[in-house]
Structure formats: structure tokens, C-alpha cells
Amino acid sequence: MTSKISEMVVPTFFVDETQKGAFKSLRHEHLFEMRGKGTLMTDVLRFEAPLGVLGWFAERVILKCYMRKFLEHRNKQLKILAEQPEHRLHG
Structure with a gap:
């Protein structure tokens, strides 16, 4: 499968779309929203x-x-990966 990021607005969302693969079409939107001290990600x-x-x-x-x-x-x-101490943003 080959995909391409077709849209991006940092830091709120990005879209990847399949260019080649098993599906006729596949569009995956990743939406990010600040929630208190964390981030809500919606697919x-x-x-x-x-x-x-x-x-x-x-x-x-x-x-x-x-x-x-x-x-x-x-x-x-x-x-799990994002919450590991070495991946946290400090500041």
C-alpha cells in the first residue's frame, strides 16, 4: 500500500490517502484537539x-x-508510545 499526506494544518489535522493498495479508495483524517493537559485524537x-x-x-x-x-x-x-517520558514535550 502506498499513501500520501494530501492535507495538513499543523497542529490540528492531517489527511492521508491511499495511492496504491487493496482499496478502491481510502481517506484517513487525523484530527487533534487540546483537552486540558492532553490531546484528543479522532480518526x-x-x-x-x-x-x-x-x-x-x-x-x-x-x-x-x-x-x-x-x-x-x-x-x-x-x-502507549506517546505517553512514554522520552516522547513528552517539556516546557
Whole structure:
């Protein structure tokens, strides 16, 4: 899979979009919002599977749940990494 950052406004959001890969299209928005002493990150993921009606069916039956679990797992791992002392911003 090849993706490209297509939009960015530091420090509030960026968008990456798949250029080549298994999906007909995939757009992933990463939104960041300051919350007290922390940051709330929200993912917005839009994708379309190939293969017409078969892909449409797979999106609703398999991919939607799979992608949600994938993002939740990835975000938990990212939170663990970001909260390590050597990754914190001091000041």
C-alpha cells in the first residue's frame, strides 16, 4: 500500500490517502484537539472496496468492523508510545 499526506494544518489535522493498495479508495483524517493537559485524537476513515457489489457487501459485513478494531488497536499502541517520558514535550 502506498499513501500520501494530501492535507495538513499543523497542529490540528492531517489527511492521508491511499495511492496504491487493496482499496478502491481510502481517506484517513487525523484530527487533534487540546483537552486540558492532553490531546484528543479522532480518526475519520472513509474507504471503498473494489469489486463492485461484492466489494460493497464486504465493506458492510467484514471491513467496517475489521477497520474499526484495527484503528482502536493502533490508537492504543500510539497512546502507549506517546505517553512514554522520552516522547513528552517539556516546557
